[in-house]
Amino acid sequence: MDSVSARDILKNYLLEKNLRPTRERFLLLDEILKMNGHFDADQVYANLSKKKLKASRATVYNTLDLLVNCGLISRYRFGENHSRYEKAFGRPRHDHMICLECGDILEFLTPKLEAIQNEVCRDKDFHPHNSTLQIFGICSRCSSRKKS
Numbered sequence: 001m002d003s004v005s006a007r008d009i010l011k012n013y014l015l016e017k018n019l020r021p022t023r024e025r026f027l028l029l030d031e032i033l034k035m036n037g038h039f040d041a042d043q044v045y046a047n048l049s050k051k052k053l054k055a056s057r058a059t060v061y062n063t064l065d066l067l068v069n070c071g072l073i074s075r076y077r078f079g080e081n082h083s084r085y086e087k088a089f090g091r092p093r094h095d096h097m098i099c100l101e102c103g104d105i106l107e108f109l110t111p112k113l114e115a116i117q118n119e120v121c122r123d124k125d126f127h128p129h130n131s132t133l134q135i136f137g138i139c140s141r142c143s144s145r146k147k148s
């Protein structure tokens, strides 16, 4: 059911932008929405090749951009030299903690932070689309390994 309405969102977006609703774009949408966690373009490409689905790297990047623009996925920079994506469709906004040792990405959601953000935006008459707070540091696993 999820992917039906995600397809509608993409279809409307393509129509609005006068872009062709090619079969390939919808196929990539389905595959990208199946990806778990915080993935990068290379992982999407590798996943497609594994399934013997043919799409060029350019098409993968292109489709990722499209899906970010229509709000179905989010793009982040977690202090690396490339972008990471995650499914946004049907998921609540959340924040991230990134371990500088092992690269683990932890998700968290704090209503208090949410309330502060909304308040700040209201004060500035700013209409937020999306946001994420990124906290870089050392995760509990890595810090306990260091101690022992």
Ligand SMILES: [Zn+2]
Pocket (backbone or CB within 6 Å): 099, 100, 101, 102, 103, 104, 138, 139, 140, 141, 142, 143
């Ligand atoms: Zn760690």
Ligand SMILES: [Zn+2]
Pocket (backbone or CB within 6 Å): 038, 086, 094, 096, 107
């Ligand atoms: Zn996340």
